[in-house]
Amino acid sequence: MTGGSRRRRRRRTVAIEGISRVEGEGSLRVEVTGGVVGDVALSVFEPPRFFEALLKGRKAAETPDITARICGICPVAYQMSACATVEDACDVSVGAPITDLRRLLYCGEWIQSHALHIHLLHAPDFLGCADAVELATRDRVAFERGMALKRTGNLVTEAIGGRAIHPVNVRIGGFYRSPDHHQVAALAEPVRRALDLALDTVEWVSGFDFPDLESEYRFVALRSPGRYPMESGRIVSSDGLDASPAGFADLVIEEHLARSTALHARIEGRFAYLTGPLARYALNASELPEVARQAATRGGLGNVCVNPFRSIVVRAVELVFACHEALRLIESYEPPDPPAVAVPPRAGVGTGATEAPRGLLFHQYELDRDGAIVAARIVPPTSQNLATIESDLRRVAQNALELPDEELTWRCEQAVRNHDPCISCAAHFLDVTVVAP
Amino acid sequence: MSGTRGAVPRQRIVVVGMGNVYRRDDGAGPAVAARVAALVGGVSDRGPLADPFDLLGLWAGTDLAVVVDAVRSGAEVGTVRLIDLDTDPVPVPARALAGTTSTHGIGVADILRLARAVGNAPKRVVVVGIEGNDFGQGTGLSPAVRHAVPHAAQQVADLIGEAG
Incomplete structure (x- = not known):
């Protein structure tokens, strides 16, 4: 037949x-x-994990530590979005030194998360390996490169956050303690080596054989003029949306489907959308440092990538960015003094959005005048991407029958x-x- | 924790106490590791690991790796069990790396498979399991587990002595 x-x-x-x-x-x-x-x-x-209900009645100051427990891979993302949300509700800005230190902590998470996904979860697909163990047997150099990158990400996270997984040094308004010069300077050499490994990773993954597929994505990501988005920004889309995090939260509709314990999100009147590396890159490639832009060009990427299989190349370019950015922040580091600004409680609603390694993560909290959580909404990147992943699946399956x-x-x-x-x-x-x- | 008995290490030995000291009996591994450091000369306690992947680096080039951890197998609380992964089969979890696991839940067996795949596995790996009971929030071991800690530490010290 x-x-x-x-x-x-x-x-x-x-x-x-x-x-x-x-x-x-x-x-x-x-x-x-x-x-x-x-x-x-x-x-x-x-x-279902009921984190939003768990937050009700808890103090705003507890949100970074409670929400970090949602994920062992991207706890920093939850902490950063929680801080941004409470500070928005209380109308507090933290200033450049604390923002830079948060960004350095976030770089650590991007490095470890992207290194892990590229090397252990995604690359085996292109090499015909069943799993990471087979990949490790067949390409020891690549596996060990991935592990070295992950270790460096952990090192940065631990130095700034006090612990590699579920950091303990993050608080609303900044940090409990500013790492001293010596602690941060010690990160420079391993991060410099990691940057070289990240460049090798772009070269490695760009040589994979990618199935032909072009999708029409509605990309959504933060945009933060002058810098590749990470800890703050406005939310923009490839079809012209430009909104504050609060404005965006009003547009996002989350629907419960009987088959799923995750909510599926869509933008009112615009339907499904995609966040994450492909979206960040498409909407912010011009903000990448020269070393990452050159790596992207060598890796065969234009300014926009719409082949989802090539997301591994985009992720590797972001790995280059995260290492380069970490190095920049390490070299210009001045310990924030004080390590945190005061955030007096007040009644109000705050919204915070940051870029988790997998995409846009926004929180919205309503606080009472004592700073207790009255209502909470947490929208992770995967919920936002589920509808688009299903569209991809339909197209991929149709082309592969x-x-x-x-x-x-x-x-x-x-x-x-x-x-x-x-x-x-x-x-x-x-x-x-x-x-x- | 690494080191050997005696002034001149002949074998490279790593003992790791796995577990979270803030989840009651899950702190059995770190408690045993600390006690071994006190029992055996030339051993330093580096504290519990945050990430199982760190075992790969610690294990590279070692002769003996001992992993101490609390277990929940249905045995009597405080029971100490030694599993020699050279002679006993490596337990494959229901959702192993080869099949379904995410990197959220990688375990010692998966790490050993990875270490063997890249030729960096210790010559011998012994898992010391201590049956726990209370894995709730808070510090402090339950009485039977606390009582088992010196016994488990002595067994680890004996392993180091035999290998030394």
């Missing part, structure tokens, strides 16, 4: 009960009838992994059933 006749005659269901090499636990179902992809559902079955079941399943999983979803944050794997009537 030829692939074409098989496609016409069979009803196929790609049903993956636990998507591999993603953060968290989700399942996938793609229905194909008569050669046409029908229903596509990326479902999240991790138990000639493939045998096993390869189709693999391709569908790849379509999900392209966007590095953190399902644990949004509230993980694939198993194929073929039904031939």
